[in-house]
Amino acid sequence: MDTTADGTRRAARAGPRRPGSWRGPAVLGALMLSAFTFNTAENLPVGLLDAISRSLRVSPSTVGLLVTGYGGTVALASLPLAHGTRAVPRRHVLTGLLAALVLSSLLAASARSYGPLLAARLLTALAQALFWAVTGPVAVGLFAPEVRGRVIGALSVAGSLALVAGVPTGTWLGGRTDWRVPMAALAALGLVSLVTIAALLPTSPPESEPAAYGTAPDTRRFATVLTAGALSATGAFTGYTYLVRFLGAVSGFSPGAVDLLLVAFGTACLAGVGITGALLDRFPRAALATAVAVQAVGMLGLCASGTHPVPAVVFLALTGGALGPVFMAAQHEMLICAPGRTDIALAANSGAYNAGIAAGAALGALILPLADVRGAFLAGGLLTTGACLVLLAESIRVG
Incomplete structure (x- = not known):
């Protein structure tokens, strides 16, 4: 019945x-x-x-x-x-x-x-x-x-x-x-x-409403995306909160150059969102995994090579290009895998992501007195790598 x-x-x-x-x-x-x-x-x-x-x-x-x-x-x-x-x-x-x-x-x-x-x-x-x-x-x-x-x-x-x-x-x-x-x-x-x-x-x-429920409800996938998104947000904002300090103290850019780099970072974020949005319908799972992986590479690259201006700019662009797509791809996944109403799933994702933002900023503040600002980006990159592993483990289970 x-x-x-x-x-x-x-x-x-x-x-x-x-x-x-x-x-x-x-x-x-x-x-x-x-x-x-x-x-x-x-x-x-x-x-x-x-x-x-x-x-x-x-x-x-x-x-x-x-x-x-x-x-x-x-x-x-x-x-x-x-x-x-x-x-x-x-x-x-x-x-x-x-x-x-x-x-x-x-x-x-x-x-x-x-x-x-x-x-x-x-x-x-x-x-x-x-x-x-x-x-x-x-x-x-x-x-x-x-x-x-x-x-x-x-x-x-x-x-x-x-x-x-x-x-x-x-x-x-x-x-x-x-x-x-x-x-x-x-x-x-x-x-x-x-x-x-x-x-x-x-x-x-x-x-x-036409999108009131997920098109392919999956409780495990929902939990995976929620966890990966929260880890990615925590990792991103462990470093991003102190990006201006990193670009000045580690990469050696002048205040004027830092201002331009922040504009470039935002532009890369916008470009990443535009490119990912065009691919979401065909590759929803790959879009999220790729965005998280690019963020991990960008943050770890900044930690490893941020003292050199050219690599710093390249890895900065990669980090910016992934920041927006991670949340966007996670939101899109919620419309697919939500085990119940999509609005509840999206609210859970938004809450977890914002909790990750706050946790990342707090973690970065704890790291700074113990290590230089590169340590914040290392921690952020490792947390994002953890998000990659969460997604990989779920893919292995499904595949």
Whole structure:
């Protein structure tokens, strides 16, 4: 006898409700803009750190908590929020999240002391914690199953553009006006996405969405991807958190050259996301394994050869080119192997990845007093190699 869940899964796959031909791309564009805005909001205080510090009369390390507290909130809140809203139509969830983004950005822009700014940041973080869990299933459900990888790639390109264009533009604008101006600009971008999604995204029960359930549920694969993604994130941010120090102290680049290399790093990340996104539909497993392996090579290469400028640039590009694709490929895998609802699986992946980011930054801080910054990249490379071994062991089991 069919269970209700089984019947719901088949109904979702057999009778997907997709908007009209022009509405789908329009909604996807709004979701891409939302991804860009959320990722810019997450990282913007890094570029405005000194300006906020002077304006609010707090130390730079205190301003840094606006970023670390944000990441910790996303890590802790993703899964509970996804579970708590699992029965709410995705249109209502997304419009609520974008309304929270608009409100929190306006609150941040109007903050005259550190406390209100921190509260506004935490509200944004709570919205982002759920955003990535629901956006993937909604976006891929707008299109045919055979292009899901390209849809996830488009979202990831938009998110990566935040580091390449969003944060630098916000830093530039804040430096020429006031740090509150780019914060307010985020509210305007969020409002555009909010209006578009509210007007064009159909309202339907979450369990009947075309991508509500994994296409090939596999509990072991789910656990493997979750573990490998968390190890990769921990490894990446054990080193990446101290990248500026590495490029100056180990590779010997001038401050001006370091700035250009950071742009090159972001560009490599964007290129990696674009290339991987085009291949995800055909090679989903290989895409994740390749991205993790390239990250391991890049980080270990920086540790071994980072004292020489040319190899340092090459391995820096490899590390940057893998950073975005690892998370993107893991998210795409969750749409395939999720043992239950894909939004819950994506929330678990997002939470694990953000926990890895926080753990990596903390591990790097513990290593620095004991060894030079190359030790952080060695540890990061070894952790990423561990992620490779996790994926390899699962492939051997399957093969």
